[in-house]
Amino acid sequence: MKEVYLFKLKFSTPYGLRVGGSKEDINVLTPLKMDEYYVIPWSSWKGIFRRATEVLIADPHHFNGHEDDNVVDDGSLDELLKAKGLADKSNEKVKKERKKFIAMWNCPVERLYGSEYFASAVTFSDTLISSGINDRAHVVIDRKTKKAKERHLFREQIINVSSVSVKVIVRDRIGDWFKTLKFLSEVGTFIGGGKSRGIGYAMLDWKESEYAKVDALTRRAVFRPLGDFKL
Ligand SMILES: [Zn+2]
Numbered sequence: 001m002k003e004v005y006l007f008k009l010k011f012s013t014p015y016g017l018r019v020g021g022s023k024e025d026i027n028v029l030t031p032l033k034m035d036e037y038y039v040i041p042w043s044s045w046k047g048i049f050r051r052a053t054e055v056l057i058a059d060p061h062h063f064n065g066h067e068d069d070n071v072v073d074d075g076s077l078d079e080l081l082k083a084k085g086l087a088d089k090s091n092e093k094v095k096k097e098r099k100k101f102i103a104m105w106n107c108p109v110e111r112l113y114g115s116e117y118f119a120s121a122v123t124f125s126d127t128l129i130s131s132g133i134n135d136r137a138h139v140v141i142d143r144k145t146k147k148a149k150e151r152h153l154f155r156e157q158i159i160n161v162s163s164v165s166v167k168v169i170v171r172d173r174i175g176d177w178f179k180t181l182k183f184l185s186e187v188g189t190f191i192g193g194g195k196s197r198g199i200g201y202a203m204l205d206w207k208e209s210e211y212a213k214v215d216a217l218t219r220r221a222v223f224r225p226l227g228d229f230k231l
Helices: 042-057 078-083 092-106 108-113 174-186
Strands: 005-012 037-040 122-124 127-129 133-141 148-159 163-170 201-204 210-213
Touching: 005 174, 042 108, 042 122, 042 174, 078 092, 092 108, 108 174, 127 163, 174 201
Parallel strands: none
Antiparallel strands: 005 163, 005 201, 005 210, 037 127, 122 163, 133 148
16 A cells, blocks of 8 residues: 555634635625635645645746656656556657656656646645634725725625644655645745735644554554654
């Protein structure tokens, strides 16, 4: 069995947050809600972590979509390539696609979060929040006159929450994953909308977050502080 890690990650959110919900009234920015809870969907978490890893690796090949990376096609991934119908090395089109596959396989971003060829190695939970709302009124300022536009008032609902947690399963590339966590604990990120107003700023709380390596035999998970992990 491959190694599997579980994470309970806590983010501090000192200015509250809002992950956008449906627009029933165009003048009110409302948070996404499911039953009585506000929600940060797993897909939002995936986007947040993916962007962090992208910033961290800062690889121009990645941002070019790995179109013409200079990779070595040495046959070590032949089984995977064959399963994707990319076995025929004599076909120029297949050859090019093999290279793209290999480049993505070597890239921490695609390996962690998935690509057109293979699945993601990371699974995120939804986050449910039961907190109150701060309702703020904003005036839209006209860029030319610098004056408040008449009747251009919008309201913004911000979830009044000082920390949120997410559970994550990681099945591969644990080193790249921990580097991403370190980055999120040092630089932080934004969850949801209102970034220009500082809303949604989030920092991973390194001391309050935990990980567990799932034991291959007992399938038991013993959680430890992130700081205990040795890269
Ligand atoms: Zn990439």
